[in-house]
Amino acid sequence: xxxxxxxxxxxxxxxxxxFDDSVRQLDAGTRxxxxxxxxxxxxxxxxxxxxxxxxxxxxxxxxxxxxxTAILLRAPEVEPTxxxxxxxxxxxxxxxxxxxxxxxxxxxxxxxxLEEGHDAG
Amino acid sequence: xxxxxxxxTLDLTDAARSGxxxxxxxxxxxxxxxxxxxxxxxxxxIAVRDRDEALDLVxxxxxxxxxxxxxRPIAEWTPIYYRILQNGIRxxxxxxxxRRRVMVWFGRRPDDGEGRDAIAEAPDPGGRTPxxxxxxxxxxxxxxxxxxxxPERQQEAFMLRTFEGLDVAATAAAMGCSDGSVKTHYSxxxxxxxxxxxxxxx
Numbered sequence: 001x002x003x004x005x006x007x008x009x010x011x012x013x014x015x016x017x018x019f020d021d022s023v024r025q026l027d028a029g030t031r032x033x034x035x036x037x038x039x040x041x042x043x044x045x046x047x048x049x050x051x052x053x054x055x056x057x058x059x060x061x062x063x064x065x066x067x068x069t070a071i072l073l074r075a076p077e078v079e080p081t082x083x084x085x086x087x088x089x090x091x092x093x094x095x096x097x098x099x100x101x102x103x104x105x106x107x108x109x110x111x112x113x114l115e116e117g118h119d120a121g
Numbered sequence: 122x123x124x125x126x127x128x129x130t131l132d133l134t135d136a137a138r139s140g141x142x143x144x145x146x147x148x149x150x151x152x153x154x155x156x157x158x159x160x161x162x163x164x165x166x167i168a169v170r171d172r173d174e175a176l177d178l179v180x181x182x183x184x185x186x187x188x189x190x191x192x193r194p195i196a197e198w199t200p201i202y203y204r205i206l207q208n209g210i211r212x213x214x215x216x217x218x219x220r221r222r223v224m225v226w227f228g229r230r231p232d233d234g235e236g237r238d239a240i241a242e243a244p245d246p247g248g249r250t251p252x253x254x255x256x257x258x259x260x261x262x263x264x265x266x267x268x269x270x271x272p273e274r275q276q277e278a279f280m281l282r283t284f285e286g287l288d289v290a291a292t293a294a295a296m297g298c299s300d301g302s303v304k305t306h307y308s309x310x311x312x313x314x315x316x317x318x319x320x321x322x323x
Contacts, residue, residue, distance in 0.1 A: 011315050012283050014323040018261045019284045023159040025258075030172065034162060037180030038154045045150060045187035 150191065153198055154183050157285075161206055164280045167265045168210045178213065182206040200294035203285065207277055207295060214273070260322060267317045271310055274298075278306035279314070 026034075158179055165175035182205040190201050268276055274296065281292045282303070292303045 008311050008315070011318075011322075012311065015264055015283055015314070016286075018264055019160075019163065022258075022261045023163050026159055026162070030162070030176070031159075033176050034158045034179065037176065037183055038151065038158060040180060041154060041183035041187040042147060042151060044184045045147065045191055 149195060150187060153195065153202075157199065157202060158183070160285055161202070164284055165206060165210060167268055167280065168276060169213055170269070174213065178206060178209045181209055197294075199285070199287065200291045203281055203287070203295035204297065211273070263318060263322065264314070267314050268310075270317070271313060272306075274302075275306045275310035275313070278303050279310035282307050 161179050161182065162172075162175050165178045166172050169175055169178070182202055185205045186198065186202050190198070193201060268279060271279065277296050278292060281287045281295055282289075287295060289300045289303050292307075293300045296303060296306075
């Protein structure tokens with residue numbers, strides 16, 4: 001039994017030695033083809049090498065969007081202020097539209113109107 | 122082929138999912154592939170008798186390993202890689218059988234290894250005499266032919282255990298069968314090869 005096993009071991013060692021010889025004798029062209037295949041595998045590994053947290057990016061983006069939406073919905077509503085009488089008068093007046101574009105002049109007119117109101121009061 | 126295999130001991134699908142997210146370095150993958158590809162090529166070449174086909178199989182196995190199983194511990198890469206390669210070899214044999222059937226149906230004789238590149242297969246001398254190289258090449262050719270005549274599962278068990286040096290557990294993982302099946306296939310393969318090659322083969 002032991003002798004049989006030893007003979008098996010001798011055979012296996014010889015087979016391994018022959019096989020290793022055949023690997024060492026691979027020609028340059030074959031080794032080059034193997035290197036190209038290896039490079040293709042390294043290129044293919046690209047997406048898989050992304051960090052683990054990268055996989056959670058879509059979920060993190062969705063969570064952020066939900067949080068922002070919730071904050072906006074819970075924020076106290078601010079009633080829009082109605083335009084004052086002066087604004088409406090200006091808008092409905094026949095003045096040139098270029099005048100409305102002059103913000104400094106518009107502010108000055110509003111200030112004047114307020115002061116006149118105080119004076120009248 | 123009915124090999125009496127039991128369910129796979131290494132679930133590759135699960136293996137791909139259950140990685141711990143560790144980032145294997147590109148150099149580690151390169152080192153692994155550089156270390157294994159020569160032997161893998163010769164194993165595939167013995168199985169399919171064609172170097173170009175073997176090169177394709179080896180490259181496909183490397184790409185599939187890189188794409189799907191990098192998250193696994195590096196210690197598991199070898200059985201996973203050979204599992205992929207063996208699956209590729211089995212698929213190749215199935216395609217060849219279908220191809221042969223179709224060729225026979227159309228009345229054509231299947232191509233039997235024509236177009237092999239004798240120059241590419243020529244040994245590259247490494248300091249030994251031509252006689253030594255010839256003897257070594259002849260012994261390997263005889264061994265390869267004897268291996269090809271084995272049942273498919275015995276071929277796999279013998280080549281993974283002897284040529285790649287995998288232990289029983291890793292061979293079982295690569296073959297998708299139990300440790301006991303590996304031992305049986307391997308033992309039968311060794312005895313058959315010894316009988317066929319004779320006492321004076323070495």
